[in-house]
Amino acid sequence: MTTDSSRGAQTVLAPGATIGILGGGQLGRMLALAASRLGLNINIYSPSADCPAATVAQSATVGEFDDVEAIIAFSQTCDAVTYEFENVPAMSAKAASSVTPLRPGARALDVSQDRLVEKSFLRDQVGVEVASFEDIGNVYDLKRAVKRLGLPCVLKTRRFGYDGKGQVIIREEAEIANAWDTLAPAACILEAFIPFTREVSIVAARGLTGHIAAYPLTENVHRNHILHTSTAPAKQDDGSAAKIAAKILDQLDYVGVMGVEFFQMEDGSLVVNEIAPRVHNSGHWTQDAGCVDQFEQHIRAVAGWPLGDAVPRHSVVMTNLIGTDITAWEDFAATPRTRLHLYGKTETREGRKMGHVNQIV
Amino acid sequence: MTTDSSRGAQTVLAPGATIGILGGGQLGRMLALAASRLGLNINIYSPSADCPAATVAQSATVGEFDDVEAIIAFSQTCDAVTYEFENVPAMSAKAASSVTPLRPGARALDVSQDRLVEKSFLRDQVGVEVASFEDIGNVYDLKRAVKRLGLPCVLKTRRFGYDGKGQVIIREEAEIANAWDTLAPAACILEAFIPFTREVSIVAARGLTGHIAAYPLTENVHRNHILHTSTAPAKQDDGSAAKIAAKILDQLDYVGVMGVEFFQMEDGSLVVNEIAPRVHNSGHWTQDAGCVDQFEQHIRAVAGWPLGDAVPRHSVVMTNLIGTDITAWEDFAATPRTRLHLYGKTETREGRKMGHVNQIV
Numbered sequence: 001m002t003t004d005s006s007r008g009a010q011t012v013l014a015p016g017a018t019i020g021i022l023g024g025g026q027l028g029r030m031l032a033l034a035a036s037r038l039g040l041n042i043n044i045y046s047p048s049a050d051c052p053a054a055t056v057a058q059s060a061t062v063g064e065f066d067d068v069e070a071i072i073a074f075s076q077t078c079d080a081v082t083y084e085f086e087n088v089p090a091m092s093a094k095a096a097s098s099v100t101p102l103r104p105g106a107r108a109l110d111v112s113q114d115r116l117v118e119k120s121f122l123r124d125q126v127g128v129e130v131a132s133f134e135d136i137g138n139v140y141d142l143k144r145a146v147k148r149l150g151l152p153c154v155l156k157t158r159r160f161g162y163d164g165k166g167q168v169i170i171r172e173e174a175e176i177a178n179a180w181d182t183l184a185p186a187a188c189i190l191e192a193f194i195p196f197t198r199e200v201s202i203v204a205a206r207g208l209t210g211h212i213a214a215y216p217l218t219e220n221v222h223r224n225h226i227l228h229t230s231t232a233p234a235k236q237d238d239g240s241a242a243k244i245a246a247k248i249l250d251q252l253d254y255v256g257v258m259g260v261e262f263f264q265m266e267d268g269s270l271v272v273n274e275i276a277p278r279v280h281n282s283g284h285w286t287q288d289a290g291c292v293d294q295f296e297q298h299i300r301a302v303a304g305w306p307l308g309d310a311v312p313r314h315s316v317v318m319t320n321l322i323g324t325d326i327t328a329w330e331d332f333a334a335t336p337r338t339r340l341h342l343y344g345k346t347e348t349r350e351g352r353k354m355g356h357v358n359q360i361v
Numbered sequence: 362m363t364t365d366s367s368r369g370a371q372t373v374l375a376p377g378a379t380i381g382i383l384g385g386g387q388l389g390r391m392l393a394l395a396a397s398r399l400g401l402n403i404n405i406y407s408p409s410a411d412c413p414a415a416t417v418a419q420s421a422t423v424g425e426f427d428d429v430e431a432i433i434a435f436s437q438t439c440d441a442v443t444y445e446f447e448n449v450p451a452m453s454a455k456a457a458s459s460v461t462p463l464r465p466g467a468r469a470l471d472v473s474q475d476r477l478v479e480k481s482f483l484r485d486q487v488g489v490e491v492a493s494f495e496d497i498g499n500v501y502d503l504k505r506a507v508k509r510l511g512l513p514c515v516l517k518t519r520r521f522g523y524d525g526k527g528q529v530i531i532r533e534e535a536e537i538a539n540a541w542d543t544l545a546p547a548a549c550i551l552e553a554f555i556p557f558t559r560e561v562s563i564v565a566a567r568g569l570t571g572h573i574a575a576y577p578l579t580e581n582v583h584r585n586h587i588l589h590t591s592t593a594p595a596k597q598d599d600g601s602a603a604k605i606a607a608k609i610l611d612q613l614d615y616v617g618v619m620g621v622e623f624f625q626m627e628d629g630s631l632v633v634n635e636i637a638p639r640v641h642n643s644g645h646w647t648q649d650a651g652c653v654d655q656f657e658q659h660i661r662a663v664a665g666w667p668l669g670d671a672v673p674r675h676s677v678v679m680t681n682l683i684g685t686d687i688t689a690w691e692d693f694a695a696t697p698r699t700r701l702h703l704y705g706k707t708e709t710r711e712g713r714k715m716g717h718v719n720q721i722v
Contacts, residue, residue, distance in 0.1 A: 016705070016707055037703070038701060038703055041416070290674065300694065306691075326376070330373075341398055344400050
């Protein structure tokens with residue numbers, strides 16, 4: 001197993017140091033705002049100069065994520081590097097970690113950017129419950145696998161899936177060929193359908209010394225495959241989700257914040273759906289819960305600082321503002337106990353995350 | 362009386378709009394971070410390109426505060442302009458307000474940047490209690506005034522005083538000549554010494570519609586004339602400080618956040634010491650109190666948005682990190698219920714405000 005950081009595994013960053021972030025979306029933006037509060041500087045690496053994060057960061061570097069030389073040059077200007085999305089190419093992550101501490105490490109990317117590797121890792125190395133799955137290379141694999149896993153089941157691309165993209169539900173045998181044609185020629189995975197009663201997640205951090213701080217269980221509701229609301233702390237939390245998250249973090253020798261998504265069954269048992277090696281949309285409620293929020297927590301971990309309080313002082317319901325939802329900003333601004341967070345995106349597109357509101361309960 | 366904004370008095374800024382801030386210190390920095398959360402952009406105007414605020418703002422303009430042409434050009438790029446310190450020259454403020462809404466208005470600067478005008482305004486126009494005072498133009502004025510006000514008393518420069526700079530206590534008649542020599546040839550004011558039992562302040566906001574939201578009374582302790590701690594909510598608050606603040610805000614047709622400092626006497630009565638037409642060091646505790654903080658509140662007011670909740674959910678003790686206090690950052694980061702705020706200043710100087718910590722009680 002790769003250890004977490006090939007370089008400077010124990011390096012602690014002092015105020016005034018620079019953290020590089022691979023990726024310039026809203027997660028990078030909120031990380032940059034948190035870092036600035038702590039007197040740390042951020043350099044954003046993104047293909048776009050006017051991405052949401054670059055405009056609030058101390059510096060920004062324009063480059064493609066697969067440009068290894070550019071990533072190395074960028075990393076040399078940073079005291080540590082992290083990432084805000086999981087599709088950083090493995091080569092680029094390894095290049096960064098060869099010159100500066102990369103937190104979380106490259107292995108967390110290897111595991112999370114391929115659903116087949118991820119599920120195998122979770123089932124075989126961590127030993128936690130996941131949906132039954134089969135590797136699918138062609139339509140014949142798919143037909144055989146559907147027989148073994150039963151109907152309904154879900155065909156997903158192994159890579160680059162998010163917000164429901166790259167997946168098709170197969171409800172009856174007649175849909176198999178069409179499902180394959182929709183996603184081919186991408187390498188796929190077939191997953192048994194989990195008859196869950198609710199979707200929950202855990203956002204947890206692991207510090208440089210191995211200390212873990214988990215936020216409470218969060219209940220998530222999706223609309224059109226995109227996260228709609230997160231409510232925290234979720235009702236009926238027996239603590240098992242936090243234990244599973246801790247196992248995953250330890251197994252990866254992880255440094256930083258991770259999101260772990262679960263399906264919960266009628267009997268309360270949990271099936272891990274996927275992991276995200278970064279701050280997570282279902283952790284945005286932490287910004288207004290009276291604890292150290294997930295963005296500061298991630299920055300603390302990446303900087304090698306002690307982790308902060310992850311115990312909220314009140315309940316929060318987070319609602320994503322998708323596409324034209326943002327046009328109601330004035331109503332949200334006028335609603336008591338409601339905190340508006342906007343990402344500075346100028347172009348509204350259907351399905352695009354423009355901001356979120358946290359309602360303090 | 363000048364109305365608050367000569368231009369665009371009722372203009373409401375939408376997300377994506379740009380607010381200009383005259384001044385680039387830590388107050389501007391924290392305003393910029395708050396604006397970014399709301400999807401508003403900040404342009405910092407400062408004589409220094411690498412001031413604390415410029416590095417977190419969407420844009421920065423380098424210029425002198427008395428360069429009226431530069432201020433006009435800057436203001437033309439902004440949908441509204443505000444300031445983060447009270448010594449913006451009157452000409453510059455008026456120039457800004459001739460091209461874009463200036464919030465708070467120029468009159469708040471006129472009143473607060475000259476102690477004689479300020480005390481006269483408070484006593485004669487607002488009708489609130491201030492220390493007895495006399496205008497001092499020469500040492501003969503001073504001798505006569507000391508006789509009228511009694512000893513001890515305090516000689517202060519009318520302009521540019523802060524953190525105890527520009528003031529001398531006179532305890533006996535023999536000290537008069539020396540006190541004058543220390544501050545001359547600056548125009549001065551002599552103030553009766555107030556035998557206070559504690560120092561308190563109110564930070565309050567007034568919105569575009571005249572709505573006022575005051576944070577609770579805050580008790581302040583100074584060390585070497587620099588704010589050391591602020592504790593909020595202060596004990597024994599009968600609501601009169603908030604009423605006085607509201608009178609001042611209304612009288613100025615003010616838009617934005619203001620700090621009002623008081624001396625409190627043994628019988629509980631309040632004497633206004635000074636007003637600051639900006640976010641205020643004694644309001645930094647609001648960042649971690651579970652309400653909308655003073656920085657977001659000011660941005661909301663300047664943008665013409667509704668004001669947010671000013672009612673804290675818990676008590677906070679704010680401690681300033683002055684000079685080398687910042688070297689203990691690692692201890693603060695490790696202390697539970699403690700939130701560290703650093704200003705990104707690289708050079709540590711005696712008496713320089715480097716950051717603060719909020720301890721949640």
